Amino acid sequence: MKRLVAPVALRVWVATSAAIFTLGSCKSRTTEVVVFHASSLSAVLGDAAEAFQKQNRQVRIRLEPSGSQVAVRKVTELGMRADVVAVADAALIDKMMIPSHAAWNAVFATNEIIVAHKDHSKWTDQIATQNWPEVLTRDGVRLGRADPDTAPIGYQTLMVWQLAESSGIYGPAAARLGPRLMAQCSKDHVVHDEAELLALLESRAIDYAFMFRSTAEDHHLKILALPPEINLSRQDQAAHYKSAQVEVRMKQGQGSTRIAGGPVSYGLTIPTQAPSMDLAARFVAFLFGDSGHRLFERRGFHPVSPAQCVSCAALPAQLHSLVTFPTSPVSSPTSATMP
Numbered sequence: 001m002k003r004l005v006a007p008v009a010l011r012v013w014v015a016t017s018a019a020i021f022t023l024g025s026c027k028s029r030t031t032e033v034v035v036f037h038a039s040s041l042s043a044v045l046g047d048a049a050e051a052f053q054k055q056n057r058q059v060r061i062r063l064e065p066s067g068s069q070v071a072v073r074k075v076t077e078l079g080m081r082a083d084v085v086a087v088a089d090a091a092l093i094d095k096m097m098i099p100s101h102a103a104w105n106a107v108f109a110t111n112e113i114i115v116a117h118k119d120h121s122k123w124t125d126q127i128a129t130q131n132w133p134e135v136l137t138r139d140g141v142r143l144g145r146a147d148p149d150t151a152p153i154g155y156q157t158l159m160v161w162q163l164a165e166s167s168g169i170y171g172p173a174a175a176r177l178g179p180r181l182m183a184q185c186s187k188d189h190v191v192h193d194e195a196e197l198l199a200l201l202e203s204r205a206i207d208y209a210f211m212f213r214s215t216a217e218d219h220h221l222k223i224l225a226l227p228p229e230i231n232l233s234r235q236d237q238a239a240h241y242k243s244a245q246v247e248v249r250m251k252q253g254q255g256s257t258r259i260a261g262g263p264v265s266y267g268l269t270i271p272t273q274a275p276s277m278d279l280a281a282r283f284v285a286f287l288f289g290d291s292g293h294r295l296f297e298r299r300g301f302h303p304v305s306p307a308q309c310v311s312c313a314a315l316p317a318q319l320h321s322l323v324t325f326p327t328s329p330v331s332s333p334t335s336a337t338m339p
Contacts, residue, residue, distance in 0.1 A: 032060045033279050034081065036071035038088040039195035040111070040153070040212045041266070044299040045086070051295070052286050059279055067151030067193035069250065072096045075271055077252055082271055083280035088212070089152035090267025094311060095257075096250060102269040103314035106323055108288060108307040109266040109296055112233030113153075113160050115224035116216040121207035127224055133164060134173040136181060136208055143184035144197050144206035149249045151193040152264075156232055157210040159244035159261040163230035166243065212264070214300030232264045266301075270316065281316035288322040 037045055042065045049061035066074075068087035074080040076096055085102070087093060093105040115132055117124050122142075127135040136143060146154035158178065164170060165177040189206050191197050194215055200206045201221065216223050228234045232241055241261035250257045268287075270280045286292050293303040309315055309323045 033083045035084040036082040037086040038068040039065045039193040047295045083274040086268035090265045105310045106307045107265045109301040111212045111264040112231045114213045116211045116221040120204045133170045142206045144189040144200045144209045155246040158246045162244040217300040
């Protein structure tokens, strides 16, 4: 009986080794698609990644959220490889990636700016569409905002303040509104992206924040809607939004760039050096299709259907039927370099 021990042990070892080798081989065949994206897209892209991976078992979608400018700079300044870059201001792709790092840009969703708050927020039961400038500038109100140099919600917030001040809607309460709201934001409450802003609000470190409606709905925050004249949501207000302008540092080591206001428009591209370009195009096709649109709607976005190709050179063939090539595409903030 003792003679059987070695052969049995050997067979067990061989079987175990074969199983490990098989698992390792399966793992090695999995292809990763890396997505650098705006923090406000985290939830919906997580949904999309899960659905796409169920249909494509050998693909793993790796999501890396940040402020939109940071997402772009990781490619353009740090030389990091990404298969998809998706941002909360489509103009960033045109201004920072094309033509050196990308060849096309598609607008795929829109959003709007709202004032988010919670039960702990001071004056939460008194704030309203008509009086928010007065409430937010009261003593003791803690306001948070994102850095304009790292995330579009940062400069879009400042644009909303400018538009509110110049609109005439709020009368004397809006006089010097921008500087007064800025004074309500302590240094510790100016953060890199919307995810950090959300964390401040949910941890009760601040009382109010200007955020995207989709994020506020997704996290069940109290929402104060703003008039379309100032909330950056309407295409028919695009010319009016341009009156708001903010200086932003778009690239490390360079001077400021003046960003003019426009409707919130999300854009994406596949960088020219994407490691998995074909799979990236398949994932983008999923986002632009009916299943993707339903996911975006469920998370509070307004999908642009079909997506609109702003710059269209080298657009992957599998996306041609899912986009339009309008002469007047969905507007987004534009920029001009300052001296």
